[in-house]
Amino acid sequence: MFGRAFGQTGSCRGQEVRIQDENESPERPLRQISARALPVRAASGMKRSGAARRIVNRLLLLPVIALALLVSLALVYSALTPPSTLMLGRWLTLRPVDRQAIALDAISPHLVQAVIASEDQRYCLHDGVDWGALRDVVDDEEGPSRGASTIPMQTVKNVFLWPGRSVVRKALEIPLALLADTLWGKRRTMEIYLNIAEWGEGVFGAEAAAQRWFGKSARALTRGEAALLAAVLPNPILRNPAMPSRGVRAQAARIQARMNGVSGLMGCLKR
16 A cells, blocks of 8 residues: 555655646747847847947948049049030930030130239139128128139039029038149149130030130131120120120229229239
């Protein structure tokens, strides 16, 4: 009896042990699964954070890449005459462009004087930006209507930036004008400007303008014709130098009166 009882008891205990083992066994795989899942979650989190860092690093590289591209283009344009963004826009939309790139020596000195007298009388005296005029514009409530763009600022706007008025674009013009003045110098900047300035619908550069409006080369432009071309620059689409309005003629007369005053300040354009 005792043996049976003992056997039964032992058997019961064995069953209890087995039951306990069976009850405990599901918990162990769960703990093992949880322990294995932790490295997977950690690895997933590390991948996400690594991807975020790569995106941030690439975004931070964009200004550096843009600056390197601009400097590279500026160096190329030291030797090759660039197109303007307006010219590129016309080419992309399959509209005609009339531009014949020529050297500064092939352009009448009268046109150079007229453009300086009209657009930037301190051209040879600043470093690409006329800081005095810029401060006047900032301090004056009527400043934005007067403007403070130098010829280098207008040149880089036409070559690198977009048309229209914008605070962002104006802010970009300043460092680009300083860069152009450093890399190109005054003579090359003037040469580029006179080869990309717009003088009518699809008419770009002094040579195309002289041929279109006066039937002659840019070298042969007279003092009066040069003043008329300079007078239409603020709005070359609506103003016609060959058939000038009263306002254009008055502006051209004012430019001619100022041309003598700037002739002695053009030393920076000599070779």
